[in-house]
Amino acid sequence: MSATDLLNLLIAALLLAGVYAVMSVGMTIIYGVMKIVNLAHAGFLMLGAYFVYELYTHLGIDPLLGVLLSFPVFFLIGMAVHRILVRRIPISDQPSLTSLLLLFGLWLVLQNLGYLVWGNSDRAILTPRTLDVLEIGPIGFPTVRLVVFGVALAALAGLEFVLHKTWFGRAVRALMQNNDAGRIVGVNVDRTARVAFGVGIAFAGVAGGLLAMLYSFSPDFGGPFLLRAFVIIVLGGLESFAGVAIGSLILALVETFGILALPANYQPAIAFSLLVVALVVLPGGVAGLWNRRRRLA
Amino acid sequence: MEQKAPSGMRRVRNRGVLGFALLLAILVVLPLFGLSPNAVRLLFVTFVWVTVSIAWNILGGFGGQVSFGFAVFYGLGAYAAALAVNRGLPTIVALLLSAGVAVLASLLIGLPTFRLRGPYFAIATIGVSESVRVLMTNVSMTGGASGYRILETGPFRQLDHFYISLALAVVALAASVEVRRSRFGLALIAIREDEDAASDLGVNPFRTKLLAHALAAALTGAAGGVYAQYAAFIHPQGVFAFSIGVAILLMPIIGGVGTIWGPVVGGVVYGLIHDELVASFPQLHLLIYGSLLILIVLFEPAGLYGLLDRWFRALAGARRIRAAVP
Amino acid sequence: MQPFLSLDRVSKDFAGLQALKEVSFELERGGIYGLIGPNGAGKTTLLGIIAGSLEPTSGAVIFEGRNLVGAKSFAAVRAGVIRTHQVPKPFRALSVLENVEVGVRFGRRGRSAGDGQDAAEILDWVGIAHLAHTPSAILSVGDQKRLELARALGARPILLLCDEICSGLSEAETACILNLLRKIEKSGTTILYVEHNLRAIMSVSHHVIVMNYGQKLAEGSPQMVQNDPAVIEAYIGGRASTDGRQPRSGFVAES
Numbered sequence: 001m002s003a004t005d006l007l008n009l010l011i012a013a014l015l016l017a018g019v020y021a022v023m024s025v026g027m028t029i030i031y032g033v034m035k036i037v038n039l040a041h042a043g044f045l046m047l048g049a050y051f052v053y054e055l056y057t058h059l060g061i062d063p064l065l066g067v068l069l070s071f072p073v074f075f076l077i078g079m080a081v082h083r084i085l086v087r088r089i090p091i092s093d094q095p096s097l098t099s100l101l102l103l104f105g106l107w108l109v110l111q112n113l114g115y116l117v118w119g120n121s122d123r124a125i126l127t128p129r130t131l132d133v134l135e136i137g138p139i140g141f142p143t144v145r146l147v148v149f150g151v152a153l154a155a156l157a158g159l160e161f162v163l164h165k166t167w168f169g170r171a172v173r174a175l176m177q178n179n180d181a182g183r184i185v186g187v188n189v190d191r192t193a194r195v196a197f198g199v200g201i202a203f204a205g206v207a208g209g210l211l212a213m214l215y216s217f218s219p220d221f222g223g224p225f226l227l228r229a230f231v232i233i234v235l236g237g238l239e240s241f242a243g244v245a246i247g248s249l250i251l252a253l254v255e256t257f258g259i260l261a262l263p264a265n266y267q268p269a270i271a272f273s274l275l276v277v278a279l280v281v282l283p284g285g286v287a288g289l290w291n292r293r294r295r296l297a
Numbered sequence: 298m299e300q301k302a303p304s305g306m307r308r309v310r311n312r313g314v315l316g317f318a319l320l321l322a323i324l325v326v327l328p329l330f331g332l333s334p335n336a337v338r339l340l341f342v343t344f345v346w347v348t349v350s351i352a353w354n355i356l357g358g359f360g361g362q363v364s365f366g367f368a369v370f371y372g373l374g375a376y377a378a379a380l381a382v383n384r385g386l387p388t389i390v391a392l393l394l395s396a397g398v399a400v401l402a403s404l405l406i407g408l409p410t411f412r413l414r415g416p417y418f419a420i421a422t423i424g425v426s427e428s429v430r431v432l433m434t435n436v437s438m439t440g441g442a443s444g445y446r447i448l449e450t451g452p453f454r455q456l457d458h459f460y461i462s463l464a465l466a467v468v469a470l471a472a473s474v475e476v477r478r479s480r481f482g483l484a485l486i487a488i489r490e491d492e493d494a495a496s497d498l499g500v501n502p503f504r505t506k507l508l509a510h511a512l513a514a515a516l517t518g519a520a521g522g523v524y525a526q527y528a529a530f531i532h533p534q535g536v537f538a539f540s541i542g543v544a545i546l547l548m549p550i551i552g553g554v555g556t557i558w559g560p561v562v563g564g565v566v567y568g569l570i571h572d573e574l575v576a577s578f579p580q581l582h583l584l585i586y587g588s589l590l591i592l593i594v595l596f597e598p599a600g601l602y603g604l605l606d607r608w609f610r611a612l613a614g615a616r617r618i619r620a621a622v623p
Numbered sequence: 624m625q626p627f628l629s630l631d632r633v634s635k636d637f638a639g640l641q642a643l644k645e646v647s648f649e650l651e652r653g654g655i656y657g658l659i660g661p662n663g664a665g666k667t668t669l670l671g672i673i674a675g676s677l678e679p680t681s682g683a684v685i686f687e688g689r690n691l692v693g694a695k696s697f698a699a700v701r702a703g704v705i706r707t708h709q710v711p712k713p714f715r716a717l718s719v720l721e722n723v724e725v726g727v728r729f730g731r732r733g734r735s736a737g738d739g740q741d742a743a744e745i746l747d748w749v750g751i752a753h754l755a756h757t758p759s760a761i762l763s764v765g766d767q768k769r770l771e772l773a774r775a776l777g778a779r780p781i782l783l784l785c786d787e788i789c790s791g792l793s794e795a796e797t798a799c800i801l802n803l804l805r806k807i808e809k810s811g812t813t814i815l816y817v818e819h820n821l822r823a824i825m826s827v828s829h830h831v832i833v834m835n836y837g838q839k840l841a842e843g844s845p846q847m848v849q850n851d852p853a854v855i856e857a858y859i860g861g862r863a864s865t866d867g868r869q870p871r872s873g874f875v876a877e878s
Contacts, residue, residue, distance in 0.1 A: 480728050480729075483721070483724060483725055483728060484725075484729065486714065486716060486717065487714050487717075487725045489716075490713075490714035490715055490716055490717065491712045491713075491714060491715075493676065493696075493712070494708065494712035494713075494714065495714075495725065495729075496676070496695055496696045496697045497674060497676060497696045497697075497700070497705070497706055497708070498697075498700060498705070498725050498726045498729055498730060498774060498775075498777075498778050499697045499700035499701065499726070499729035499730045499731070499778055500697055500725070500729045501695075501697050502697075555716075
């Protein structure tokens with residue numbers, strides 16, 4: 001394999017990692033603040049994809065603009081879901097099975113709604129940009145992947161800003177560390193939780209739109225990505241945003257280079273197996289290892 | 298745990314046993330009065346679902362360990378039986394093999410994953426389930442993605458399969474009742490309620506979970522074996538599908554997780570209506586199951602069985618009041 | 624003659640926070656030993672380590688000749704070391720009687736029910752027999768604490784570890800529990816009692832160990848310990864000079 005090929009693969013992995021990161025960050029926020037594993041994340045990824053698709057095919061709105069619009073729309077949807085359903089489950093510092101099952105039920109419902117409205121044929125978003133390739137030297141970057149990566153970075157940067165420079169962000173980080181202490185210090189847990197849930201779903205919607213620009217999709221499109229999101233946040237350490245970045249990179253690299261080693265049929269198993277291995281061998285994720293080393297020094 | 302239940306309860310329990318024996322007798326005798334092949338098939342499917350529903354409940358309901366991965370045992374059981382029958386082994390041996398293979402798998406899966414708690418365990422089982430499916434889709438000895446066929450060795454005797462599946466369901470129910478009454482069941486419930494406190498009182502959580510998993514897997518594997526012998530053709534997308542694992546989990550939860558009869562109710566409801574639902578409202582079954590799951594989690598954790606129980610109690614109470622006040 | 628319980632330089636560090644620093648002491652069989660110290664001294668952590676719920680970073684816990692470190696808490700139970708929890712952890716779906724049954728059936732030599740008292744007898748002994756069939760989830764705090772004791776007793780402890788069994792209780796309830804502890808000790812069980820309520824512990828223990836900042840500060844009879852200036856300083860914090868208050872000869876009673 002030539003150096004150019006290697007470089008191509010590395011860059012492809014990097015671009016993929018960016019999207020994966022946006023896809024996983026939503027789950028991390030929700031899990032970190034409320035210790036809720038949001039299985040419905042897959043459903044919102046799917047809805048995000050169709051949202052951008054519909055705006056493009058019926059209103060001619062550029063998918064990028066569609067993705068931008070999906071943030072506030074899904075934010076509101078997320079808050080509504082929290083108020084109607086999730087709020088009824090008590091938050092604790094321990095992850096609960098009740099919420100897992102509740103959101104799993106929601107995922108089933110969303111999937112079905114997807115089938116009802118859009119049927120089960122694959123859709124794709126094709127714009128002039130889709131097949132365009134930007135050539136820099138010997139390397140060709142598919143334009144759409146660059147664009148998607150750019151948006152992903154922007155979104156993550158925005159999140160970093162919010163987390164460190166705003167009231168909401170500080171409240172989220174406090175709750176992620178310790179729910180009760182946050183309460184004592186005066187954080188309005190319920191309101192923060194609702195907003196955090198909204199933000200989590202908003203990121204899911206945005207990620208869905210971005211993924212739709214890269215892949216074709218159908219109502220059960222969220223599933224494989226959900227599993228990848230799990231792998232990423234478990235690898236990265238369930239509650240760490242830096243961990244999400246690392247996890248995304250690891251998964252993207254393993255998947256991209258995995259194509260060389262494994263026949264195509266076994267591809268889906270990569271993510272699943274990595275997930276199980278990660279859960280069992282690295283319960284704190286990469287971030288956990290890092291923290292342990294840093295604190296003992 | 299032998300608790301001195303009030304005598305009224307004992308009377309109710311005895312009546313319950315009697316009622317169940319009656320139901321069983323009816324089911325045994327029913328086909329002899331002439332049931333359409335379709336009705337027999339429906340009942341057969343129901344008995345298989347009831348079996349796996351009860352099995353899942355032993356680990357998930359009594360023990361509180363939610364696994365999305367029971368399709369692994371169902372599928373492995375199916376393939377084990379199919380392979381055995383094709384080599385000329387009798388039905389019972391095939392089913393024992395199904396159970397055995399499933400138990401082995403349950404140990405392999407449980408050893409790494411039972412160190413995880415709650416949702417992490419659940420997610421790990423999703424990963425395992427899908428990995429196995431992909432694996433089985435690519436193993437050529439069992440036909441890979443194109444599936445595996447059981448060779449015909451005589452006429453299809455539908456009633457044989459009916460009685461085998463009924464017998465298995467009864468065995469599962471008996472196992473469930475015995476577990477619930479036993480010291481082992483007490484340990485499971487303690488682990489479900491508070492694993493650390495259970496350990497602090499002498500319960501070995503890891504070993505207990507492994508045992509429950511093995512028992513549940515054995516029953517589920519046997520059910521898969523029973524199904525395979527009926528269907529005569531199995532394929533990975535069918536028996537290892539994630540949707541099977543989901544169905545196995547939905548039945549006891551919707552029926553009433555953690556109880557004896559809840560899984561039975563769930564299995565019966567699913568068995569009887571699932572095919573009809575998919576036929577008549579092909580686009581709605583996920584919606585219905587999802588909504589039921591949400592409603593049950595939020596409002597009636599004891600599921601349909603809990604709902605029925607409350608209604609009957611309310612009716613009985615109303616009747617008693619009316620009797621007391623002429 | 625080996626000591627009944629011997630802690631040898633037990634240390635515990637939680638990712639950078641050193642909760643215990645080389646704690647060592649020995650207990651003899653029989654009696655009620657008090658373990659006191661200000662908040663954050665590491666008492667509950669130490670108890671958790673002796674019971675097997677936690678693993679120490681280093682050090683040994685030798686009980687009747689066997690090092691318990693490395694075994695989970697159910698192994699400690701088999702050896703006869705049973706604990707109660709600071710915040711009660713009832714098995715909420717089970718009745719009071721069934722809760723105790725768990726202890727009876729899985730505790731030390733738990734298989735034959737003919738050994739020792741059975742669940743109903745223990746409930747009677749502890750004073751909550753009237754609650755036998757009550758769901759444990761709805762008990763008052765005081766009754767939950769008594770259930771913790773009953774459950775632990777069901778497991779037939781040789782060494783009973785009590786973790787702040789009186790916190791949150793009224794004076795009357797506290798006196799009740801203390802009497803219960805005396806009864807338990809008289810029936811042959813050694814007790815190691817962690818408590819924040821100084822008056823309670825002083826009245827019931829024959830030997831007291833004081834901890835502060837993860838280390839053993841002092842040990843001795845209640846009288847000795849109360850008058851130890853280092854101990855007084857740890858509790859009052861040496862603020863006597865700044866606000867003019869003199870430390871009393873007993874302790875400031877904390878409830």
